[in-house]
Amino acid sequence: MLKCIIVDDEPLAQEVLENYVQRMANLQLIKKCSNALDAFQSINNERVDLLFLDIQMPVIDGLSFLKSLKNPPAVIITTAYPNHAIEGFELNVADYLLKPISFERFLKAVDKVIEQGRVQGNEEEPKDYIFLKVDSKLVKVNYADITYIEGMKDYLKIFTKEKLLVVHQTMKKIEEILPKNKFIRVHKSYIVSLGTVNSIVGNFVEINGKEIPIGANYKDDLIRFVFKLNN
Numbered sequence: 761m762l763k764c765i766i767v768d769d770e771p772l773a774q775e776v777l778e779n780y781v782q783r784m785a786n787l788q789l790i791k792k793c794s795n796a797l798d799a800f801q802s803i804n805n806e807r808v809d810l811l812f813l814d815i816q817m818p819v820i821d822g823l824s825f826l827k828s829l830k831n832p833p834a835v836i837i838t839t840a841y842p843n844h845a846i847e848g849f850e851l852n853v854a855d856y857l858l859k860p861i862s863f864e865r866f867l868k869a870v871d872k873v874i875e876q877g878r879v880q881g882n883e884e885e886p887k888d889y890i891f892l893k894v895d896s897k898l899v900k901v902n903y904a905d906i907t908y909i910e911g912m913k914d915y916l917k918i919f920t921k922e923k924l925l926v927v928h929q930t931m932k933k934i935e936e937i938l939p940k941n942k943f944i945r946v947h948k949s950y951i952v953s954l955g956t957v958n959s960i961v962g963n964f965v966e967i968n969g970k971e972i973p974i975g976a977n978y979k980d981d982l983i984r985f986v987f988k989l990n991n
Contacts (some may be wrong), residue, residue, distance in 0.1 A: 762873075764810040767799040767825075768838065769817045773859065776810050777838065780866045782837075787870065796825035804845045808833045811875060815839040826851050834873045846898055849891060890937060892918065892927045899925065903942055907933060907967050909951040944985050947975040960986070 764787055766777045774792050781789045790806065793799040794819055802808060811833050815822040821823035823844060826832060840859040844855045848856050871898060871979040887954040891898045901920060911931040935945055945951045946965055950972050957965055963979070964971040 762786055762809040763788050763807055763945070764812060765791050765796075765799055765802055765808055766788060766812045767796060767817070767822065767857050768792075768812070768814040770814070773814065773838065776861065777866075779861055780861075782869060783863070784867075786874070789808075796820040796822065799825070800828075803829065803833065808958055811835045812868075815841060815848075816843055823851065826853075833834070836869045836873065846893060846896075849898060850893060850965070881985045892925060894925050894927055901925065903939065904955065906943075906953050907956040908953060908972060909943075911949045913953075944978075944982060946982055947973050947976050948977075954985070968985050 764781060766781070766789065768774050768775055768777070769989055770918045774794075778789060778792065781787045787810070790808070791798075791802050792800065792984045797819065798815075799811070803811075813826065813835050815837065820828075820967045822837065822839070826835060835939065836842075837849075837853050837856045838859065838861060839857070842858055845856050854873045857865055888904065889902045890902055893899075901918065905920040905922065907917065907919045907921060909931075914928060914930055916927050916931065916934060918927060931945070931949070931951065934979055935943075935951060938951065942955065943951050943953055952965055952967060952972060956967050958968065959966045960974075960982070963974045965974060967980075968971075
């Protein structure tokens with residue numbers, strides 16, 4: 761049984777979602793909130809597994825509210841505005857539903873949450889890909905295709921086996937997202953995929969003829985990581 765909250769300032773939208781939730785044997789509605797502040801109190805005071813979240817609301821909009829949560833539950837966006845979809849998926853929402861929402865579409869979104877193990881406390885299946893925002897679209901990139909990443913202030917060059925992608929992202933953030941058993945930071949400006957490394961010579965990592973410097977502060981971690989893989 762997944763405990764859920766509806767956060768929407770429109771009474772009719774709340775009524776529709778409440779009706780849908782009541783038709784689901786695996787969902788339990790614990791509260792309806794007309795603003796983000798009420799929802800914030802509920803999330804801090806009790807277990808919440810799933811959040812149905814509107815975007816356009818008074819005082820604090822839904823996406824700003826979501827950004828403020830340190831450990832958010834699974835989130836399904838429910839909105840009349842399609843232009844926030846990219847930002848929503850960048851915040852790792854489970855699904856993005858456009859009003860008016862049909863029960864069939866609602867059901868698919870809830871099933872996606874369950875299948876992906878997005879509920880707090882459940883183990884997530886490891887993904888083998890990442891979505892990156894390139895210009896105005898989200899591009900799916902398989903981890904196996906990434907060879908190395910070069911940082912340039914608030915931008916990154918993502919070198920893949922076939923092409924170069926430039927994304928607005930920081931090294932710290934991408935390092936947190938990438939799986940620790942596949943990628944390692946070797947320099948303040950470089951992250952490499954261990955699966956594509958051809959050799960490590962002196963203070964350089966070689967990937968397909970490209971020599972990538974190893975920073976003094978990262979060398980010990982790299983050696984320990986490689987040693988761990990070989991034992």
